[in-house]
Amino acid sequence: MRRVVITGIGPVCALGSDHEEVFTRLCNKEQVKVRLDKCTPAREKIKAEWYVPFPDLYSDGKYADKLAQAEKEAAKSAYAAAKAALIAMDDAGLEKADDNTMVIVGTDSFSMEELIEETVKFDTKQKMYSMMIPYTIQSAIASWVTIVLDIHGMSSVINMACASSTTSVGICYENILDGKCDMAVCGGTSYIGDRNMTMFKGFEYLKCSSTNKNGDVFPFSKEKNGFLLSEGAACMLVIEELEHAKKRGAKIYAEITGFGCTSDAYNIVSMYPGGTIVEDMLRKLIGDKKVDYYNAHGTATILNDEVEADVIRRIFGSRENQPAINTSKPFLGHTLGASGALEIGVCADSIMHNRVHGNLCGTVLDDLNYVPETRDMQVDTAVSASLGFGGHNSAVMIERYRD
Template identity: 30%
Template structure:
């Protein structure tokens, strides 16, 4: 039965007032009721941890962004294997480091993606200054942590062992399932950190980490959690890289100059540079954070998610445009209307993707009457796939806290399509109050997050 819009509005308003005590304790499907809940609760970032080619501490990452220091390097093994793209961004963590940083009882269940995420989560917990009794065995604390791909080395080693015959079960061992299953990151981290609220993995290609953050934000707004550990982990190795190489998606023209290979919005870009690592942000309900005296990095005020419904690998641009508009509308409703001063784009350095995203930004902000500052931190970090969204959320928050917008590196000849836009060909120093981070993935899955500088 179709009701007039005015009737729906009155009904939702009436229900919100009548059932306010229930709304604060239960999940309501109505968008209007959900927004009513969200109006009463604010979500802030109180901790961050990262493992990336730009650094494994917040201080090192901030320095890399500020000084425009690329984390990309040449990998000779990939060249020997015949992979055309030999540039990658790999965190400086060895197997020996992981053995030192992760308890053996936990490490045995982890593929490399989970190992990167574990170190990031441990550092996020430490950064949040949260005591074990505040987050462990607490049903109001959740963990939404994903990965774009799986632990391919564990699958390859299992297949090789079985095909090799003999006593192959001894070679495979009992831990391969947990290392390679699609939910390995959330499963092993929730277990290791004794999380007792909701815990699951999201795997949405290159939007994974951002979707995990957005979903955690929603759980806090809906009063299903007070704290959410959100992020992702992604391995970087020749196996997954070879698949992208066969697609022609990777940069191949700058193997002899890897620091220049990732060049979003430059006319001579020729594909993305693959990377890996992990990242975790601690989201917390504002009053909960204030009650324990938490340091607050930023406020998460907007989240948009949708699909292109267009093509498996080529973005439409229209979907990304709508996604950004959704996130901005959400931010305006929660924190008041104000301009987005900086966009950390998905900006992968591919010929098609960069132009689609620039077109989306240009069209959207022409309607808004201004053009924000636009850059791509992937020009320094490469593309960490499932971990990219959380990496770039962290990069954006670090820049906001340190009053600068990083240079979008390696733009020697800006694409014509960027005419009239404020592309950051140089670092821009100075404070800014609102920023957006975009993450778009194969299958047309889009995510945009809006952060505000925290104000009482």
């Protein structure tokens, strides 16, 4: 039977572009955030004070040759995905991927900033960037990854809100299992900035984002009132069929052993009452396995955390029987379409280091094995769950690789 392993992890986020560095900083509970610029034209309409900034991907000169064309012609979300893919390839020790390597990139909104700029220019001056179509279409994100890696397998963008990149990894995992290819470069990307931070206000209307004056967030706590927004980030992974990885002497971080994906079919914002659709998905994914670590969706919203906590209690039982639970969003911000892949990377590093990073919290909800401080513990099996708007649910199971 074919098996699928993670051999490359390429994050680009506010905590760094090296997954070991990102994991160390998560374990140190570092939160990189900036104040919303007071010169933002619509500043007074936005109640949030803080957000996690998009990392500077343009000035370090890394992969300058390979990214030269993308730097000029790609939207920020596409550029971030392409750079993350190159980092993941480096991390996997790969000069060149198999020609039929599959590429799937999850993302959330359109390339908003670029699309708005061109629309306004055309409206006010009847001028636009002549390449606005390839500049702004979402499929260009996957195209740029294939161009910079020079590979010719199937490539696509998945758009499933916050579940996008967990699903992209899951679909690639299943395709490798099925023998369609031996390698995939998969993950997600997000860039939601524009000069007014329009999407930030959009999330405020939905009562999802934190307006705390100091930028703190309180996942799975009584004080929860929303997430810290991220301007953007990306994370791409290299995953491979086990024999393929062994043959080339690759370092194996962890094995992917399951993927679940469901739709609530209920409401465009709210979760299915009680979270029963998510519960069914997770029960099927987990089976009778003992899960040591659960990287939650954990948005710190009223909509999500109470329901997700109930699902955890129903599946695993009381606190002492639950896996260690955390969420990476208080430190990375909610990176939307990139969040799932970043969190799968965190799970792989948790297994590698036998460590679960700590969390921000207030008064933690009752009977929940939440991890306020970084904990050294045996982590052999982890589950990363993503529960997106519109009822898009997905989860991936990751285990310690054993020959």
